[in-house]
Amino acid sequence: MAKRVEKKKSPFSAGQMEALTALCDTFLPSIPLDDIHDDSVTQFFQTSATLSSTHQNVAVLMGEKIKHPKVYLCKIALWLLSTWIGTFILCGRKSLSPHFPYFKRFSLLSCENRESIVLSWSQSNLFLLRLLYTASKIFILLLFFSQVNEKEENVSWKAIGYSRPDFAATEHEKGNDERERSKLEPPLSRGVVDLGRSKEAAVHTLRKSGFVVSSMSPSLVIRCDVVVVGSGAGGGVVAGVLAKAGYKVLVLEKGNYVPRNEFSLLEGEAMDEMYLSHGVLATENMDVLILAGSTVGGGTTINWSAAIRTPLHVRKEWSENHGLELFSSKVYERALDVVSERIGVQSEFDEEGFNNMVLRKGCNNLGYNVETIPRNSAPDHNCGSCCLGCRDGKKKGVNETWLVDLIESGNGAVLPGCEATRVVIGIGRASGVAFKFGSGETAVVEARATVVACGAICTPPLLKRSGLRNPSIGRNLHLHPVVMGWGYFPEAASWPPSAKRSHKGAIMTAMTKFVIADYDGMAGPGPGYEVLIQTPALHPGMFSALTPWRSGEDIKARLVKFSRTVHIFALARDRGSGEVKSPDHIRYEMEGGDEENLRRGLGRVLRILVAAGAEEVGTQNRRGRVLRAAEAGGEEVERFVEEESGRALGRLESPVCSAHQMGSCRMGVDPRVSAVGPTGMTWEVEALYVADSSVFPTALGVNPMLTVQAIAYCTAQSILQALA
Numbered sequence: 001m002a003k004r005v006e007k008k009k010s011p012f013s014a015g016q017m018e019a020l021t022a023l024c025d026t027f028l029p030s031i032p033l034d035d036i037h038d039d040s041v042t043q044f045f046q047t048s049a050t051l052s053s054t055h056q057n058v059a060v061l062m063g064e065k066i067k068h069p070k071v072y073l074c075k076i077a078l079w080l081l082s083t084w085i086g087t088f089i090l091c092g093r094k095s096l097s098p099h100f101p102y103f104k105r106f107s108l109l110s111c112e113n114r115e116s117i118v119l120s121w122s123q124s125n126l127f128l129l130r131l132l133y134t135a136s137k138i139f140i141l142l143l144f145f146s147q148v149n150e151k152e153e154n155v156s157w158k159a160i161g162y163s164r165p166d167f168a169a170t171e172h173e174k175g176n177d178e179r180e181r182s183k184l185e186p187p188l189s190r191g192v193v194d195l196g197r198s199k200e201a202a203v204h205t206l207r208k209s210g211f212v213v214s215s216m217s218p219s220l221v222i223r224c225d226v227v228v229v230g231s232g233a234g235g236g237v238v239a240g241v242l243a244k245a246g247y248k249v250l251v252l253e254k255g256n257y258v259p260r261n262e263f264s265l266l267e268g269e270a271m272d273e274m275y276l277s278h279g280v281l282a283t284e285n286m287d288v289l290i291l292a293g294s295t296v297g298g299g300t301t302i303n304w305s306a307a308i309r310t311p312l313h314v315r316k317e318w319s320e321n322h323g324l325e326l327f328s329s330k331v332y333e334r335a336l337d338v339v340s341e342r343i344g345v346q347s348e349f350d351e352e353g354f355n356n357m358v359l360r361k362g363c364n365n366l367g368y369n370v371e372t373i374p375r376n377s378a379p380d381h382n383c384g385s386c387c388l389g390c391r392d393g394k395k396k397g398v399n400e401t402w403l404v405d406l407i408e409s410g411n412g413a414v415l416p417g418c419e420a421t422r423v424v425i426g427i428g429r430a431s432g433v434a435f436k437f438g439s440g441e442t443a444v445v446e447a448r449a450t451v452v453a454c455g456a457i458c459t460p461p462l463l464k465r466s467g468l469r470n471p472s473i474g475r476n477l478h479l480h481p482v483v484m485g486w487g488y489f490p491e492a493a494s495w496p497p498s499a500k501r502s503h504k505g506a507i508m509t510a511m512t513k514f515v516i517a518d519y520d521g522m523a524g525p526g527p528g529y530e531v532l533i534q535t536p537a538l539h540p541g542m543f544s545a546l547t548p549w550r551s552g553e554d555i556k557a558r559l560v561k562f563s564r565t566v567h568i569f570a571l572a573r574d575r576g577s578g579e580v581k582s583p584d585h586i587r588y589e590m591e592g593g594d595e596e597n598l599r600r601g602l603g604r605v606l607r608i609l610v611a612a613g614a615e616e617v618g619t620q621n622r623r624g625r626v627l628r629a630a631e632a633g634g635e636e637v638e639r640f641v642e643e644e645s646g647r648a649l650g651r652l653e654s655p656v657c658s659a660h661q662m663g664s665c666r667m668g669v670d671p672r673v674s675a676v677g678p679t680g681m682t683w684e685v686e687a688l689y690v691a692d693s694s695v696f697p698t699a700l701g702v703n704p705m706l707t708v709q710a711i712a713y714c715t716a717q718s719i720l721q722a723l724a
Contacts, residue, residue: 011063161563232298236398353505487614570601
């Protein structure tokens, strides 16, 4: 998702590029329009993927950036499509011509035939063809609608009603007064040390900050009390607490650091720079799309502000079923209070955004219970672009709170662009971390305690590379699978107000949930596994990647309605689980009960949208069916709801998403079925702790940020006792 096309050698051959170009123009062809008086819409329809250089960006993404284990299949498919025999193999009789030559390469087929062929892939009984369709659709549409030109504009934005997030609140930063601009610099910037930019300057800064730094083989040796790998919700809390207690703490972060006053708020650039795997992370079979932060502040820098306390029934389950007394203790209750206060959790909002207004009204009309979501942001924080970085700093992620505590204590520093390669282990005890930075230089941090907080996707591979063999490491991965429904509310409608836009306003302020009866004999009080219904943040790239594609004309017609299309999702607290071998090798499988919960949740989502007054409703099912809800009777609505929710999953029918990953190094009291003990320390290695969502014993069922921070706070107290 490059900001603009870079002139560099293509990772594909000329034949592959010819096929890729044709594939891009199949999904997004140039379409002439008659009798349209909106010049922006006309230009949008007439612009093909090739005219906007999307094919070049897709080539860079597929050929250089994506490390998915099945991306090679896309490369093979492009090679086949560059030949007549390969085209016949992948496309069948639709690739034949009645005239000589009877066999043609994919690029020589008519656009109409190519569209028909691509649609047949989406419905094929062959998994590899369905996978080819899914990957191509996501990559091409995501890049077309998120890339920008030299003026930082996209040809579609005006036509679809999208405007780049407002810079008005920070416009004064462009002034010439250096002293005023320095006051606006985030306080965290003073403690970020970039080894990759200038090693000599970084070493000088570290020494000045009180760290002992030695230049020797392999490159550098830095000594401190505690090294924390990962700067997100867990690592940030541990680092801030220990540094304020007087210990020297060094934080290693694989991602880069972008000061909040330099956030571009461009979707493509933000995903490329601040998300794991450039924002296109997926399970091995691409049946679940995964969003995870990879920047200083981790997921808290790009999440949606929801700050929900650990549900009481989950705490009871973890305490009674997993033997973890911490979660039923006053110690944990106090931890929730402390972290809530530090990140400013509150439940007020000055103005509700479009999506949440629809969710709240639909629930009220149906008699569903609707709750206001606590957020770690101020009541006047109506930013719809927090998923791209919060530029005004009103969202109190760890980069605005705990990591600032680390820096202001005078006892810590953050090293961005530093990827841990292994934990250094002596005789049963961790003694630090080896990492690489810059162009591949290596260094070592020697520390009395080592904390791994890379998130549920990256923590297990690091522990395994370090020699740990506990069978629970990497297993029991939960993803909170999500499916979505949408509703279209024309501007001419009497409600909501015509000024409302789907991408503006606070991302999350309203939610509803309904109880699924306990199943599989699960013990515990009250609700066992609930379905949570909330609203997402979808800017044009992700919106288009998830939207059903039926033809080039159809997808553009759907995107023209972007700004008045509301999405609502159903999230399941999953009993099914998966395994993480590396960020590029993630396996996951839901249980039948999880799928049923998502189907029921999606049905409720559609009913909420209809009850709120949507003119049209639908799901992200690849068939792309649309119900004209404003004209449909009650029986027709119910029939549509039952049919669409019934085919919500299976064979890549609908995209399933995940923004919450947890449980892959779960906490417990028995090393045979858990990776870490109640204090967060690994069973195998002393002085090695895990402090992120991977320690969750089960899926949580709600947004996990506050729970991660509370557990990390408790882990920090255990480390303090050990250090003392």
